[in-house]
Amino acid sequence: MSFTMDLARRANAIRLDAVPGEAAYVARRAIADTIGVAIAGSRTCFIASLANVIGADGAQGTASCIGRKGAFSVLHAALINGTAAHALDFDDCSTAMAGHPSAPVVPAVLALAQERKATGRAVIEAYLAGVEVEVRLARAIMPHHYDKGWHPTATLGVFGAAAASARLLGFDDERMATTLAVAVSMAGGLKANFGTPVKPLHVGQAAHNGMLAALTVARxxxxxxDAFDHNYGFFNVFNGAGTFSPEKALEDAPLAVLEPGLSVKQHPCCGSAHSAIDAAIALFRRHGPLDPRSIARIETWTHERRLVHTNRPQPCTGLDAKFSVQYLTARALLGGRISLSDFTKDRLKDGETAEMLGLVTSAAHREPDEYLGRVRVTLKDGTVLEEAASTRFGRGPENPMSDAELETKFVDCARNLHGEVAAHSLFASLMGIDHAEDICGLMTATAGQP
Structure with a gap:
């Protein structure tokens, strides 16, 4: 049996009535969270530009674009919604995947489900299959794949979107395997474009390409x-000989959404900076807001794998600032939190922020805990304030967000487009998606007010 067929069988074996109830609960939360951050992300200027470039005017189609009125083709909806879901870098994470599992999968699932008038249970099943494929493949190729410069949310997300789409189309194992093999030639995404709008575009492409793979197989x-393990296949070309272990992808293990589980972001920025942020917030809570004029220097330490793409002492744009551990530490020390407003032009030009930022220097550590972050503030009078935190890209199973906290995040993301009351109502509907007989109405509601 080929690797591809073995992986396909595992994706098709997931059945909602045979998995722990906790898996469906995690899926509902992930879908709601992804839609919430996509609503906020839909307001970014490059989403409108993308829609204009591809001619997605909402004049015809069967799928909704989050934050946009009209009906779109399923492929255009997946592309735009996938990009919007990652536009603010606020979507959920997987430590095993070293990326964001839901953003490529949810837009593909919802677009196809809307076209096919699928039930909420079918959506959850497809979502679980997509994330399972992503994480299983990650076990075979990490950490070399990430260190080499690939963006796993894109390179693995395409397979998640492909598997989820194949499930909604009712594919047998043979056609599921073919879909995954087609998707091998549609994978891509480089870390060189982190901090630019191209990074979220990677995710939109993954959602689009994964669905495209399934739709072409249907025709x-x-x-x-053998497209994964061929001499010129995914493993050898994307990783290289001796840097992957396909057997790890096929080992018996709990569902990926349960172990290692998903981490929900509470800070709208790169997860590799979250430990430094949390250490800085702990300092803020203990000592209150610090006056930059009283500080001699601020030092941060994060793992070398985390620092390599967050070492940006002077970010130029809001997106760039999301990948600057120096900027994020400065803002956390000043405000005690990181919010969407920290990435506006006004905030970037703020004098107090600039003064605090100028005091921050960042270095790498190589300690066994690669999520460990330390922040040390040395005051001009010689006092040293120091905190450490180990945050695995967000609030994971060991420290989960409550449903109430998740709802607060969702409403914060959605209120500007939907209004407070409608945002709460939409969240409640999404948390009950497994009871929906047809998700069309639910998806139409994500468009928001005119």
Whole structure:
């Protein structure tokens, strides 16, 4: 049996009536959270530009674009919604995947489900299958894949979107395997574009391409089932000889959404900076807001794998600032939190922020806990204030967000487009998605007010 067929069988074996109830609960929360951050992300200027470029005017189609009125083709909806879901870098994370599992999968699932008038249970099943494929593949290729410069949310997200789409289309194991093999030639995304709008575009492409793979197979497309382990296949080309272990992807393990689980972001920025942020917030809570004029220097330490793409002492744009551990530490020390407003032009030009930022220097550590972050503030009078935190890209199973906290995050993301009352109502509907007989009305509601 080929690797591709073995992986396909595992994706198709997931059935909602046979998995722990906790898995469906995690899926509902993930879908709601992804839609929430996509609503906020839909307001970014490059989402409108993307829609204009591809001619997605909402004049015809069967799928809704989050934050946009009209009906779109399923492929355009997946592309735009996938990009919006990652636009603010506020979407959930997986430590095993070293990326964001839901953002490529949810837009593909919802677009196809709306077209096919699928039930909420079918949506959850497809979502679980998509995330399972992403994380299983990650076990085979990490950490070398990430260190080499690939963006796993894109390179693995395409397979999650493909598997989830295949499930909604009712594919058997043979066609599921073919879909995954087609998707091998549609994977891509480089870390060189972190801190730019291209990073979220990676995710939109993954959602689009994964669905495209499934739709072409539905019309007779074929592919080489050895596309993963061929000499010129995914493992050898994307990683290289001796840097992958396909057998790890096929080991018996709990569902990926349960172990290692998903981490929900509470800070709208790169997860690699969250430990430094949390250490800085702990200092704020203990000592209150610090006056930059009283500080001699601020030092941060994060793991070398985390610092390599967050070492940006002078960020130029809001997106760039989301990847600057120096900026994020400065803002956390000043305000005790990181919010969406910290990435506006006005905040970036703020004099007090600039003064605090100028005091921050960042270095790498190589300690066994690669999520460990330390912040040390040395005052001009010689007093040293220091805190450490180990945050695994967000609030994971060991420290989960409550439903109330998740709702607060959702409403914060959605209120500007939907209004306070409607945002609360939409969250409640999404948390009950498994009871929906047809998700069309639910998806139409994500468009928000005119």
């Amino acid at each position: 007779g497309m074929s592919a080489n089932h």
